[in-house]
Amino acid sequence: MTHAPVPGLSETAAALCVVFIFLVPLAAAGISLINAGLGRSRSAAHAMLSSLCVFAVAVLAYFFCGFSWQGFAAGPAHVVTVAGKPWNWIAAEPFFFRGLPPEGSPASLAALLQMFSVGLAALIPLGAGTDRWRLGAACASSALLAGWTYPIFAHWVWGGGWLSQLGVNCGLGRGFLDAGGASSIQALGGLTAWSIACILGPRRGKYAMDGAPAAIPGHNAVLVLFGCFLALAGWFGLNCAGSILFAGAAPGAVAGVAINTTLSAAMAALAAAAITRARFGRPDASLCANGWVGGLVASSAVCAFLSPAASALAGLVAGALVTFSVEWLDMHLGVDDPGGSISVHAVGGIWGVLAVGLLARATPGDSGQLVAQLVGVATLLGFVLPLTYSLNWLLNRCYRQRVAAEGERQGMDLYELGAGAYPEFVIHREDLTQG
Amino acid sequence: MRIAGFLLLLAGWGIVLSAVALLRPVSPIAGFVMAGTGVEVLGLVLVIRSHRFPRGERR
Numbered sequence: 001m002t003h004a005p006v007p008g009l010s011e012t013a014a015a016l017c018v019v020f021i022f023l024v025p026l027a028a029a030g031i032s033l034i035n036a037g038l039g040r041s042r043s044a045a046h047a048m049l050s051s052l053c054v055f056a057v058a059v060l061a062y063f064f065c066g067f068s069w070q071g072f073a074a075g076p077a078h079v080v081t082v083a084g085k086p087w088n089w090i091a092a093e094p095f096f097f098r099g100l101p102p103e104g105s106p107a108s109l110a111a112l113l114q115m116f117s118v119g120l121a122a123l124i125p126l127g128a129g130t131d132r133w134r135l136g137a138a139c140a141s142s143a144l145l146a147g148w149t150y151p152i153f154a155h156w157v158w159g160g161g162w163l164s165q166l167g168v169n170c171g172l173g174r175g176f177l178d179a180g181g182a183s184s185i186q187a188l189g190g191l192t193a194w195s196i197a198c199i200l201g202p203r204r205g206k207y208a209m210d211g212a213p214a215a216i217p218g219h220n221a222v223l224v225l226f227g228c229f230l231a232l233a234g235w236f237g238l239n240c241a242g243s244i245l246f247a248g249a250a251p252g253a254v255a256g257v258a259i260n261t262t263l264s265a266a267m268a269a270l271a272a273a274a275i276t277r278a279r280f281g282r283p284d285a286s287l288c289a290n291g292w293v294g295g296l297v298a299s300s301a302v303c304a305f306l307s308p309a310a311s312a313l314a315g316l317v318a319g320a321l322v323t324f325s326v327e328w329l330d331m332h333l334g335v336d337d338p339g340g341s342i343s344v345h346a347v348g349g350i351w352g353v354l355a356v357g358l359l360a361r362a363t364p365g366d367s368g369q370l371v372a373q374l375v376g377v378a379t380l381l382g383f384v385l386p387l388t389y390s391l392n393w394l395l396n397r398c399y400r401q402r403v404a405a406e407g408e409r410q411g412m413d414l415y416e417l418g419a420g421a422y423p424e425f426v427i428h429r430e431d432l433t434q435g
Numbered sequence: 436m437r438i439a440g441f442l443l444l445l446a447g448w449g450i451v452l453s454a455v456a457l458l459r460p461v462s463p464i465a466g467f468v469m470a471g472t473g474v475e476v477l478g479l480v481l482v483i484r485s486h487r488f489p490r491g492e493r494r
Binding site for chain 2: 082083085087162166169170171172198333334335368371374375377378379381382383385386389390
């Protein structure tokens, strides 16, 4: 076990970090609105309440035990020496934040940012489970994500773990780079979303006997598109705070980070609009929203390391990838993902991570950066995906995750909450018979 | 097929992990990392195929 001194942070940087971190819940609000808007109207209240409960459970699970596995750079950790090199594999913090240095230290700021980040990661699978994922099961699944899956991988990326040591130990560039959490928040959440979508199965009526999918459009495009704007503000906070805390960016560099974030999202949304306009004759609102968020997701990896032009290019590719991926999953793989969470967060996040290796300006000592990024992607696919799938599969064996058929027919609002989100829109039989 | 796919995912990650832990120069590491990622892609294809919604079953 090691314990090194915590590196300092200037007062300006610490103050800026606090402001940026307080913006991050807006990203959670945006994702919640997008998930609710892309679901059916009869499950809208359930979707929003699930978001709130899942966020709360994730924060508490992270407080109970998550932070003790994740820790922070230079904090106490378990280290294994292999071939003469130290490999930091898990943190050794006490439970309940008891080892956290107070008063605006980088570690306490990182813990605050991580509490919001883990909540955001836990919201992502809700988009894939819309209209059929029970509230209790979603909370239990998010506890597993926030208590184990997220902290372990985030420690490897941000807590001084072995992925961040790839530069020092193997000469692979500057080690695995991800300033804003494209891998540890977004791709991890997206892979969990894929596990949930597979375990739950598609919604009733989604696929016909011949496997042809039925279009089940989202019930409120205004909520979805408003969520996109909220998400932009939240992503500013996420990327800027992450760049300062985890990528060592100076306070003056945050303007560049915000520029890259905006350019990436803008290009991704326009790419999605252009592709849907070319293929279907008119732009598709939900796919444009997915493209926008996909651009934001990709920007989380690239924001602190790429030039504005390269960030825009990364966003362009992200928008195209997300658009095609949504269709591919729905039409060809039979994966019912109403919120597009898998495409937006898993595909967009993995692309962002690779874009850092492909598009970053090569400087002396950065050789092997692409290999380092590839190791991170391999870890997401080879460790995070089996872990999150097996945890959710086991949970499903103990506590059924999918709602009963009657619940799907009634809608999650009435079945689980006893009241709908839009009661005035309910048509009663007596209204039809009167007059 | 599902279990085989997950085993391939783990095996691919094992190759990548072994390469970064045991090899030193960058070029052989890169080769093994790509090989490991290739194995993972095969595993991912198997896992995805095992979860394809079966035709003839209405949902």
